[in-house]
Structure formats: structure tokens, C-alpha cells
Amino acid sequence: MSASEAAQVLETEAQVTFRFSDGVEYHAISQPGELLLDVARKNDVPVTWQCLTGSCGSCICKVEEGEVSSDTGRLLSLLPSEAKEGLRLSCAALADTDCVVELDYPSTFSEDHEAHQDIGTVTELEWVNHNTVRLVMELPEDTAFEDFEAGQYVQLQVPGTEEWRSYSMSSTVKELPEMTFYIRVLESGVMSDYLRERCQVGDQIPVDGAYGVFYLREEKVPQIMIAGGTGLAPMLSMIDTLRQNNFRRKPVILAFGCSHEKDLFAQDELEMRSDWMPNLDVRTCVSRPEGEWDGNQCRAQFAITADDITDEDTLAYLCGPPAMTEDAKTRLISLGVKAENIHVELFESL
Template identity: 30%
Template sequence: MADSHKISFEPVNLEMDVHEDENILDAAFRHGIHLMHGCREGRCSACKSYVLDGEIQMENYSTFACNDAEVDEGFVLLCRSHAFSDCTIELLNFDEDELLGGVPIQDVRTRVVAVDPMTRDIVSLRLTPIEPEKFEFKPGQYADLHIPGTEEHRSFSMATTQSNTDEVEFLIKKYPGGKFSALLDGRLAVGDELSLTGPYGSFTLKEGHVLPVVCIGGGAGMAPILSLLRHMNQSENTRPVRFYYGARTADDLFYLDEIQQLGKGLTDFRFVACLSESADGSVPGSVTVEQGMVTDVVARHEAAIGKTEVYLCGPPPMVDAALALLDSSSVPKDQIFYDSFTSPLFS
């Protein structure tokens, strides 16, 4: 058994033990402490924190997420940090309501009930939990799907909500040569079993908040946003909602009918399909289509975006462009929510 040390978190006055062979973020999950996190791969900065006291070492992280100067000052990424003494850590980004209110991490055995192509490169994978019989998560979160016969996994967001107790849907983008993508090209069949671990992520609708919601998505980033919209519809949430979805062409759009139907149960809902390459193609007349990058379309329509909460999910370049737009628009960071994924590592 590896040596164990005590971690004290400030300014929230929480303590836990951590083994030297586990990272601090995973130890927090084990204790039911829901720290802010994103990719869990050392490639984003969602879990960046500051070491006030103690010995911590990081491994296998990106200097874009935590550069050398920050490391020298004492900043760390908790998903890549191991403690080798008792430590005191200052959390820089946290939600007091979720710290001890997160859904516990579960290992779930599931069975495939459907593998349906949605576009030329996005597939709907539907799973039903076997053991346990229900997978608990919050709308907008994601899970690790384990690749059979390996120790590898890939992370994908759930598109469903907790009302779908017998089925969990993932919208997955296929990448050429991707290990999980290969499963979706005929190797994974209805009736096969898959294991998942989760839920993870902080891309969740904040209870009690009243600001209008702006969703910006692209590609398989449709999944967590669809989960949020389904949840808001089911819970009769009255916050105004706008959804901007970026795709290349009309052939890359999907779930348009359901989005329009969900919008009928939402307050002041508007959906705009943003096509970067061509606006030609068959799209229902009730769907608003604009040519251009999704961030350019958002900039044209959302002059008061600083007075909204913004939920982002899509390819890393889209998320980076959206974050730059929000920064230039002076949107407070505590009004921006996203989980960072890297591709094709997650393909």
C-alpha cells in the first residue's frame, strides 16, 4: 500500500487523505468531493490550483495548461498531481454548492441497444445499464467508455437526462483510425456489453441561477447541450435560451426536429444553425440557417452576451475561438461553462 497524506483545501475548509500512487483529483472523487475539472488529462486548466504548503509533483501535463512560470510559482493541475507530504491547497475555481453535492463516480456494466449513424461522421450510441440498473448523472456531464480488451477508455458526453432511466445516449464523432471509432464501424453490435465509469465534468445547469442561457456547440458537442435542453424542457425551466450550433454543411445537421420541439417548451428559445462551408441543402423551413463560423454568428446576435451564462461544447478550435470571443466581450469567467476534450486522443 502506497503512503498516504492529508490534503487540506482552502478556502473551503475540507480535508481528505490521498495515496502517493493516485492523483489528487481522483482521490477527491473517491471521497465524494466534486472539484472543478475538465479533460482530466492535464491539457486544460479547469483543475488548476495553488499549493500553499507541502510537496506535490506533476507528471504528463501540457505547458499550455500550466506553464513553467506558473509551476515555479506553485500552481498545479490536480488531475496530474501526486502528494508526497501533507499539503494545503488553495482552490482557484470551485462551486460551493457542488463541492459535496456531486454525483459519486460509478462503474457501470451496460448493454448496447442501438448504434445509429446521425451524419457522415457522428453516431448515436445507446446503452442500457445492467449493473447497477441505473446510471446516475447530471445533465451535461460525461463518462469514460472502456474499449473492450484493453485498459484504454474514451470520454463522451451523455445526451440524455435522468428521466431516461433505462437508456443512456452518447453522440460520438468518428475519427479515421480511432480505436473507439473502429468499434462504431460494425465491430460493436446490439447486445454487446460495454463498461463505463462516471459521471465527470462541470458542464451542468446551475440551480437557482436566472440569467439567460446561451449554448454554443459544434459536432458531437451537440450531446451535452441536448441533455441540458431536454432537462430544461422536462423541468419547465423558465430561463431564456439561445442555441447556436456550428457545422460545415446542411448534411452535418441532425436532431433538428427534436430541437424545434424542445424549444416549444422553453422560454424565448431560438436555434440557429451556423454553416461554415455551404448554406445549400435541405433544412426544415422552421430552422434559422446562417452562413459563417459559429462564433461569428454569435458575435452578430449576442451584443449583450456579458449578461448571460454561456455553455460551450465542441471541437477544441471552436471552444478556443468562443473563449476568445467571450473574453473580448468581458463575459465574467464564472458565467462560462465548458468541459475540454482533446481529439483525436478521445477517438
């Protein structure tokens, strides 16, 4: 499309079709300059969203027909390869022409997963390596969080501040009212400073959620999980959910990667799960070992090979920092995993 054509189409309204994974369609009119998410919310289209800043990825959609541009003035947590494939964040996207956008979840998802607010009480804070803590909180007995999906995240308010940060549960619904998180403690940061300097058993932490469309699809196909650092958290929740649901017929491969040996954590937990689930193959990777490391010496995505893709419908879940997830996605696609079967959660600061 030429620049003059684009300028022309931007001045007209556009017909937007929102198509959900269960085939349900909603039609709405977008006014010039109106963000796709605003169009959806104004017309009661049940899309998911959360941060409204283009950071969290909850409002992701895929352009199937027509032209939809991104408002790049906003922070965008989309990988360049995802944008190329037609993915957009609807809170930062504009319909330039009539278009069809697909949502990777059923039309009932938002209704079935409303956000809840509760107060959690810290019951454990354990340093599991030099810069990662395992935080366990107890929610009230009658907590409404029992509808969260393995893989989703909540927002935690940092005590003594007005700041909220996102964290993926490593525990499952069955463990409620307990919720467990693995959190990397940065050298400086609002939550990191709290965890390092002030957090104590008995502290009360407001919880809001659950959010996100990174959740276990649990179709009866092989599952590949690639986690970098604390990106392991949602994978633990997914693996435990698969185990609780007796998912034993198809392989589940978890590639967990860190830079150095000292960055690894939850090794006992992973070993225990491998014992419990014969179809679970855990591949722990260290990319830059400092000592004698006899495990995989590579980044996690390189622990997956073409031999692992035994089914064209293999599902993949990637979680960790953006550079790792982008690289892992490119690799899986080159090995034959369908792009639409790859689900990604980016651990970026909001």
C-alpha cells in the same frame, strides 16, 4: 519572481488553501514537488479528478493567491487563455508558494456524485450523418447513475479491448435506464473502429462515471450554449433538463456549428425542442457551406452578438474541439460575459 527565488520557494513546503464555491475551505501542507491533487487526496479534500494525466480537465482549479506552476511535461487540456487567467489542472500543478486555489463546485459535490460502474446493453446504433452515430444503451433497472448531472460524461470500455473512452450523455437522468450518446466516428481510432466495424444491438459495454464539472448550473439567468460537432451532446442533456425543470423565464441560446451541411445532425431534435421551449433560440451555423445554405454562415461563436448579453450574470457553456472552445471563450469575454461564468468541456482524446 526571479529564477533563484523560484528555486528557493520550490524547496520549501507550502500552505495550500482549497476554497470551494460554497465557501468551505480546507487547509493542507504541500511538500516540495508534490502535485496539488496529491496534496488534496492525502488530506481528504473533496476535489474531483479522473484521468490523472492532465487530459480530462476534471481536476481544474483557479489560483486566487500565490504561485502555482504547471508541470508541462504532462499532457494538458488547458487553453493558453485559461492558464493565463490562473486556471490549473491540479493533477499537473505544483504549489510554488503558499496559495489559495478555488474550486468551481461545492464541497459536497464529490460526495453527492460518486462514480458508479455498470454494464450497458446497446439497443440502437443509428448513423445520423456521414461520420456520427447516435448510440443508445440500456443500463440495469436499478442503475446507480441517477445522480449524474446534465453535461457530465461517462467512460465507456471499448468491447474486446482494455481501452476506455469518454462520452457526454445527451440524455437526462429522467430517461434512465436508457443513456444516449452522439459519437463522431474517426477514420481510425479504437472506439471509432468498434462503432464502424463491430458494434451490434445486444453488445455489452462497461460504463464508468459520471465524471466532470461541466454541468448545468441552472441559475435563473440567461444561458448561452455554444457547441461544435458532437459537442452538441451535453447541450441536449442540459436543454432537456431545463425544460423538465420549467426554465422558461430567461432566454436560452444554443449556437450549434459544423463545417459543412453534411456534418449537421439532430436537426429534427433541435426543432422539436424549439417548439417545446419558446425561450430556446437555436442558431445552426455552417462555416463553409458547399451548397446553397440559407442559415448562419459562420462559426458557432459568431452567431452570438453583443445584443444577446442582456444580463451581466449570463452563464455560458462551450463544448467541442479545443480551437473552437478557446475562440468562443475569447469572443464571449469580449462581448461582456464574465470569465468565471463560462464553463468549458474539451473533447480531446485521453
